[in-house]
Amino acid sequence: MTDTNTLTDRYIAAALHSVPTAERDDLERELRASIADAVDGRVEAGETPPTAERATLEDLGDPAHLAARYLDRPTFLLGPAYYFTWLRLLKTLLLIVLPIGAIAAVAVDLLDGMPPQRIVGTVVTSVLAIGVHLTFWTTLVFVVLERSGAKNARPAGAKGVPSWSLDMLPDVARRTTGVAELVVMIVGTVLFAFVVIWQQQVGFVRDDAGDPVPFLRPELWGFWIPALFVLLAVSVALAVARYRAGRPTGTLVLAGAALNVVGWTAALVLLLRGELVDTRFFDRLDVTAATGDWNVVYQVTAVIIAATVLWSIVDDVVKWRRAARDAG
CATH class of the missing domain: 1.10.287 (Helix Hairpins)
Structure with missing residues (x-):
C-alpha cells in the first residue's frame, strides 16, 4: 500500500491549513519541489533519505510560520x-x-x-x-x-x-477525529446539561398548582445530578484530548470506556431501583395505564441502554485497533 502519510505530506498539510483554498495548489507545488530538491541534495551528500527528509523539514521550521511568510501575513501581535x-x-x-x-x-x-x-x-x-x-x-x-x-x-x-517540532505534525491520512465531531459533542453536552436543569425548573408538565413536574426525581439534586455535571465536564475534556490526538488512542479509549461504565452503571442502578424517574411526570400525561408495570418498563429500558453503551465501547475499541494497525 502506498504511504500517503510521510513527514513531507504531514508538513505540507500543516502549512496549507491556514492558506486560502485558491492559493493552496500553488504553495503545495512550490513546497514539494523545494523539499524534494533539498532532500535530493542531502542524499547526494551521503545522508539517508529519511534523515535527509527530516533535516530538510526541520530547517524549514514551523509550517505556520512558513505559510505566513508565503502569504505575507503580519504576525506581530506578540x-x-x-x-x-x-x-x-x-x-x-x-x-x-x-x-x-x-x-x-x-x-x-x-x-x-x-x-x-x-x-x-x-x-x-x-x-x-x-x-x-x-x-x-x-x-x-x-x-x-x-x-x-x-x-x-x-x-x-x-x-x-x-x-514546534516535527513530532507535532498531524497524521493527515489517518486522522479520524475532526473539529466538527468535537463541536457537535461539546454543543450536545451543553444542551443536555441545560435540558436537565430546564426540566427541573420549567418543564412542560405541571401539577394542579401550576408548578413544574420534573422528569427526574428532585432528590437526585442532592448528589447524583451534580456528579453528572462533573462527568459531562470530564467527557468534554476527553473529547478535546481525542481531537488533539487526531485518532483514538489506548489511553483515551480506556478512559472513555471507564467514564461510560461509571456513569451509565449509576444511572441504570437508579433506574432499576425506581429512584431515577419521577412517575408523577407520566401520571400527568395519563400514560400510566398504557405502560402497566413500571418495573418491566425500567428493565426493558435498562437492557436497551446497556446494549447501546456496550456497542459504543466495542466500536471505540475496534476503531482504536484499526488505527493502531494502520499506524503500524
Whole structure:
C-alpha cells in the first residue's frame, strides 16, 4: 500500500491549513519541489533519505510560520518568535476551559436558586468573561516573556510553553477525529446539561398548582445530578484530548470506556431501583395505564441502554485497533 502519510505530506498539510483554498495548489507545488530538491541534495551528500527528509523539514521550521511568510501575513501581535506558540496554547485553553466554565456556571446558578430564564444570561456572561480573562492573561504572560530579555532565546526555553517540532505534525491520512465531531459533542453536552436543569425548573408538565413536574426525581439534586455535571465536564475534556490526538488512542479509549461504565452503571442502578424517574411526570400525561408495570418498563429500558453503551465501547475499541494497525 502506498504511504500517503510521510513527514513531507504531514508538513505540507500543516502549512496549507491556514492558506486560502485558491492559493493552496500553488504553495503545495512550490513546497514539494523545494523539499524534494533539498532532500535530493542531502542524499547526494551521503545522508539517508529519511534523515535527509527530516533535516530538510526541520530547517524549514514551523509550517505556520512558513505559510505566513508565503502569504505575507503580519504576525506581530506578540512578535513572530512567539505568535504561533501563543496561538496554539490559547486555542487549547479555550477549548478546554470554556465548556467546563459553562457547566460550572450552570451548576452554581442552579444551587443559588436562580430562575432558568436568568441562568442562560449569566452563563453567556460568565463564558465571555472567562474567555476575555483567559485571553488577556495568556497574552500578558507572552508579552512579559518577550520583553524580559528572553526574545533572543528560543520560545521552547519558556517553562511549560510548547515549541514546534516535527513530532507535532498531524497524521493527515489517518486522522479520524475532526473539529466538527468535537463541536457537535461539546454543543450536545451543553444542551443536555441545560435540558436537565430546564426540566427541573420549567418543564412542560405541571401539577394542579401550576408548578413544574420534573422528569427526574428532585432528590437526585442532592448528589447524583451534580456528579453528572462533573462527568459531562470530564467527557468534554476527553473529547478535546481525542481531537488533539487526531485518532483514538489506548489511553483515551480506556478512559472513555471507564467514564461510560461509571456513569451509565449509576444511572441504570437508579433506574432499576425506581429512584431515577419521577412517575408523577407520566401520571400527568395519563400514560400510566398504557405502560402497566413500571418495573418491566425500567428493565426493558435498562437492557436497551446497556446494549447501546456496550456497542459504543466495542466500536471505540475496534476503531482504536484499526488505527493502531494502520499506524503500524
